[in-house]
Amino acid sequence: MERGWLVVLGVMCVIWFVEDTQEKEGILPERAEEAKLKAKYPSLGQKPGGSDFLMKRLQKGQKYFDSGDYNMAKAKMKNKQLPSAGPDKNLVTGDHIPTPQDLPQRKSSLVTSKLAGRTLYKVKEQMI
Amino acid sequence: MTQVNTTSYKTIKLWKISERDKRPEGYNLKEEDGRYRDPTTVTTLRVPVFRPMDLMVEASPRRIFANAHTYHINSISINSDYETYLSADDLRINLWHLEITDRSFNIVDIKPANMEELTEVITAAEFHPNSCNTFVYSSSKGTIRLCDMRASALCDRHSKLFEEPEDPSNRSFFSEIISSISDVKFSHSGRYMMTRDYLSVKIWDLNMENRPVETYQVHEYLRSKLCSLYENDCIFDKFECCWNGSDSVVMTGSYNNFFRMFDRNTKRDITLEASRENNKPRTVLKPRKVCASGKRKKDEISVDSLDFNKKILHTAWHPKENIIAVATTNNLYIFQDKVN
Numbered sequence: 001m002e003r004g005w006l007v008v009l010g011v012m013c014v015i016w017f018v019e020d021t022q023e024k025e026g027i028l029p030e031r032a033e034e035a036k037l038k039a040k041y042p043s044l045g046q047k048p049g050g051s052d053f054l055m056k057r058l059q060k061g062q063k064y065f066d067s068g069d070y071n072m073a074k075a076k077m078k079n080k081q082l083p084s085a086g087p088d089k090n091l092v093t094g095d096h097i098p099t100p101q102d103l104p105q106r107k108s109s110l111v112t113s114k115l116a117g118r119t120l121y122k123v124k125e126q127m128i
Numbered sequence: 129m130t131q132v133n134t135t136s137y138k139t140i141k142l143w144k145i146s147e148r149d150k151r152p153e154g155y156n157l158k159e160e161d162g163r164y165r166d167p168t169t170v171t172t173l174r175v176p177v178f179r180p181m182d183l184m185v186e187a188s189p190r191r192i193f194a195n196a197h198t199y200h201i202n203s204i205s206i207n208s209d210y211e212t213y214l215s216a217d218d219l220r221i222n223l224w225h226l227e228i229t230d231r232s233f234n235i236v237d238i239k240p241a242n243m244e245e246l247t248e249v250i251t252a253a254e255f256h257p258n259s260c261n262t263f264v265y266s267s268s269k270g271t272i273r274l275c276d277m278r279a280s281a282l283c284d285r286h287s288k289l290f291e292e293p294e295d296p297s298n299r300s301f302f303s304e305i306i307s308s309i310s311d312v313k314f315s316h317s318g319r320y321m322m323t324r325d326y327l328s329v330k331i332w333d334l335n336m337e338n339r340p341v342e343t344y345q346v347h348e349y350l351r352s353k354l355c356s357l358y359e360n361d362c363i364f365d366k367f368e369c370c371w372n373g374s375d376s377v378v379m380t381g382s383y384n385n386f387f388r389m390f391d392r393n394t395k396r397d398i399t400l401e402a403s404r405e406n407n408k409p410r411t412v413l414k415p416r417k418v419c420a421s422g423k424r425k426k427d428e429i430s431v432d433s434l435d436f437n438k439k440i441l442h443t444a445w446h447p448k449e450n451i452i453a454v455a456t457t458n459n460l461y462i463f464q465d466k467v468n
Contacts, residue, residue: 029352034301036355044301054246054268068134068143068187 132187133204133213140204140215142191142226150178196222196232203253209260216253216265223277235283236265236275251309251366258318266323270307272332290332292339302354302363310366315375316447322378324369327351329380329390344390344397347382349420349431362436370445381440384429385456386416402440402454402461412466 038044132143154176157165199217206213206226214235215222221236236253240246248269256262261277273286294303306326314321320341323330327348330340346367350357357363362383369380381387382399390397399416419428442455450465 030298030300030302030354033352033354037301037358040355040359054249068141068189071187072189 133206138195138197138201138217140193140201140224141189142193143187144190145185145187148184148186149180149182151181152176153179191226191229193224193229194231202251205254205263207255207260208258212260214253214255214263216250218249221250221253221263221265221283233281235277235281237282237284252312254312254314254321256318257314257316264312264314264321266309266312268308269304270309270325272309272312272321272323274334288334288337290337290340292330302358305358305363306354311368313369313371315371316373317375320375322369322371324367324380326363326365326367329369329378331378331392342392344378344388346380346388347418349418353431357436360436362439365439366441367439368442370443372445372450373448377445379443379445379452381443381454383436383439384434385438385440386418387440387443387454400463402456402459402463404459413463 132145134141134143153160154174156170156173156176157167159165193215197215197217197220199219201215201217203216204213211226213224213226215224215232216236219237219239220234222232223235224232236250238248238250248267248271251266251268253263253265256264262274263277264272264274266272270291272290274288274290275283276287277283279285279287294307309323309325311324312321319334321332321334323332323340324346327350328346329344331342331344333341354363367381369378371378376393377389377391379387379389385402386399387402388397388399399418400413401416417425417428418434419425419430421431424430438456440454440456444453446452452463454461454463
């Protein structure tokens with residue numbers, strides 16, 4: 001009789017253990033990735049995600065290639081009789097129209113900056 | 129004639145796109161290449177005539193809308209009234225009239241008095257396809273707010289807030305970043321809206337705010353690559369999504385020039401590739417499969433051999449036909465349903 005009870009208890013324990021592992025496996029990849037990142041960059045912000053990347057988003061100066069403007073500018077140089085679209089003589093599209101050559105290859109990454117803390121401070125200053 | 133609104137960074141332009149298949153020839157004072165002729169060499173007069181030419185598509189700017197944005201514009205959306213449109217940047221949404229280029233109304237402003245308190249930014253906005261007073265905007269925290277312009281001039285208070293509750297025990301450093309919504313699109317019916325976050329596409333019923341009605345995994349295998357995707361900035365890539373004309377299929381892009389379609393009725397999905405290798409006209413695209421782990425079957429591609437520089441961020445589906453446009457880095461692909 002006692003033996004019977006022991007066996008039952010054993011099985012119940014095993015079931016509980018398996019379920020718990022399965023639950024953890026679902027989130028394990030993301031947590032493992034987080035651990036990897038923190039190991040590489042221990043100074044990375046305390047707040048998860050959050051203000052680091054928000055500040056970066058709001059950083060001005062990111063220029064995109066605008067094929068419309070680029071072709072317009074090319075056409076303007078060829079042919080001076082382009083109709084001006086209304087009272088917009090002083091229109092500025094950013095500072096200058098980027099050509100394919102002067103686009104940066106890739107925007108700077110948050111983590112490649114060795115002065116992560118300092119960079120954050122600079123960005124905040126610009127915004128205010 | 130089509131009109132297209134575009135935005136470059138902070139300026140909005142309305143373009144007219146037209147086709148030209150004939151050109152005037154036989155000017156008296158100009159050569160065919162446009163150079164002016166010396167008037168003293170003109171001895172006879174002729175009447176210029178239109179002659180057929182190779183079809184050319186022309187884009188000409190029709191309106192240029194004054195710089196009303198401090199931050200990068202992420203969305204423009206024309207209203208169903210065809211008179212107004214909205215433009216959204218990270219912190220503000222403005223309402224414009226298509227005929228008035230020098231001013232706009234600010235309808236949403238989430239800039240905090242103290243920038244240190246900034247916790248989220250606007251990532252996308254769109255007008256409702258049928259109700260001209262309704263629009264939605266999504267945020268970097270994965271929420272969507274529906275606003276009614278009849279409620280007040282400044283729509284800082286939402287009418288509805290759509291947010292899926294998150295299990296706090298699942299939270300990681302990446303949670304907020306991957307929940308950031310990169311695109312929001314209403315269904316043609318106006319009853320649903322779709323959002324795209326980094327790993328999935330979600331369909332929301334406008335009548336239910338507390339969770340999406342459908343969720344489709346675009347590339348779940350990337351969850352175990354988030355560290356490198358953060359390092360190479362790919363985790364910030366902004367993928368768009370789109371509906372087919374009958375709202376039965378949704379489509380979005382991925383990496384390696386793959387794009388995915390999800391059939392909402394059959395619950396089947398497919399992965400296709402836009403590449404020059406299978407670019408012969410009339411070739412039927414072969415379904416692709418990514419092998420997440422373990423043994424790679426023949427024709428499958430392992431996650432580690434995916435090219436993360438080949439990303440399909442922009443896709444579009446014809447509103448009536450089964451014709452799609454898919455943009456890779458350097459090429460635009462147009463595909464259609466195979467005709468039997």
